Amino acid sequence: GEDVEQSLFLSVREGDSSVINCTYTDSSSTYLYWYKQEPGAGLQLLTYIFSNMDMKQDQRLTVLLNKKDKHLSLRIADTQTGDSAIYFCAETASGGSYIPTFGRGTSLIVHP
């Protein structure tokens, strides 16, 4: 079945860039997502990329997709303490149901 893998923790200094990585196994993935979860809250859709793209930029966020290696990354420029959260990678496969498979989440800790 489909599998989405992420490292569990990332610690960065405020002002540095953060790069959160994700790998997936489903070669028929159609959309790939990054969600942010702040403590005690639901998931917020940050951005997504269609599988025929290799890069998407939205303000401080840059998503890179290497479809050959099935590798997705989220880069956060100028990381702030407010960026501290759990970041989930997810993918949906073609077929119309659009039910995503989520990774276990990467806990980003930003320290001064």
Add this chain to the structure above:
Amino acid sequence: SQTIHQWPATLVQPVGSPLSLECTVEGTSNPNLYWYRQAAGRGLQLLFYSVGIGQISSEVPQNLSASRPQDRQFILSSKKLLLSDSGFYLCAWSGQGVHEQFFGPGTRLTVL
């Protein structure tokens, strides 16, 4: 604009007691609705999804059930809670044929 509500926000229940969690969506019609569970330190597990009133698909065998009595209302229930039912329950919605999912604020359930 669309909003999604969940209640209660927090719940502490004894083992063997019943459960009813409610999710409602405003500002859209005929949404797809989803229940997820997030156990501590783990990713999201899809429990149920619904593409219409009275239509429920179960993803994993368990002690829980779901119902959709109205178009924008999704209920998660149990007749007798187990300790292992503790977790953070998230409701989500998506538009028909639309791939993005949007999450509610979640319900923290503790079974003692």
